[in-house]
Amino acid sequence: YLSSIERGRRGRPPFALVERIIGYFEIIWDDADELRALADLSHPRARIDTTELSAAATELASRLERTIRQLDENALNDLNARLEEHLHRIRNGGGEN
Template sequence: MTPFGQRLRELREDRGISLTSLAHALHVSPAYLSALEHGKRGRPSAGLIHQVNEHFGLIWDDGEELVRLARLSHPRVVVDTAGLSPQATELANRLARRIRDLPEARVAELLALLETDSE
């Protein structure tokens, strides 16, 4: 599941809306919406994000948060380390190999570390 897919499912379930009903309202197939929620499809289009924001009445920070989550929701990431240090290339390769085996607590630690370093 992607961050966008998780948030979309939360919005839908919090409001008691079925996947089929939401798909119909957004003019997409239920299969596509399910694939988005489960991380089987890439990032949604800007138009679809806008439709979701409108459908759920998301404005300001909530709407921007959905856009941010969509940007972070590509399920097949490619990391270009050309021109970076050997250590950066090693990190990218080791993370790619091991990410499926990392416990959620460790993933949360790594995300927190990246958030701290980006400030």
Template sequence: MTPFGARLRALRQERGVTLQQLATAMHVSAAYLSALEHGRRGRPSAGLIHQVNEYFGLIWDDAEDMVRLARLSHPRVTLDTSGLSAEATELANLLASRIRTLPGDTIQRLRRVLEEAGPPGGRG
């Protein structure tokens, strides 16, 4: 599941909206929305994000959060470590080989470490 997919599912459940109802309103297939929710489809388009925000009446911070979640929702990630240290390459390979078996609390700890390091490309 992707962050965008998890939020989309939560919104549907909170509001009592079925996949079919949302799909009909947005002129897409229920299968496509299901694939988005389950992480079997890539990032949604800006237009689809706008439609979701409009359908659920999301504005300001909530709408921006959907855009942020969509950006973080590519189910297949490629890490380019060329030009980085051997330690960075090793870390990327360790994460790739073990991410499927990491417990949730470990994933949360790793995420916090990365967030505390500061914004991407910047110095924390």
């Protein structure tokens, strides 16, 4: 089950289940945070509602939907890393650019 969640083959597990798993296996600190993050991201049929977002947001979501199957693991990892870097700058007051 955990492997299926990690690989995005199962839907997002309920928060309570994730916490029970963490407690059962006595997972601590960073590992527990990582498992929570993986569980939160584990959704094999992601949907993005861009109704009240900009045209650029809609374009990005649409392009990703059309082309994600063409991207290899390296490209996906690169895009994820770049997105995370950008979000990290925003969270730490570095602005949006």
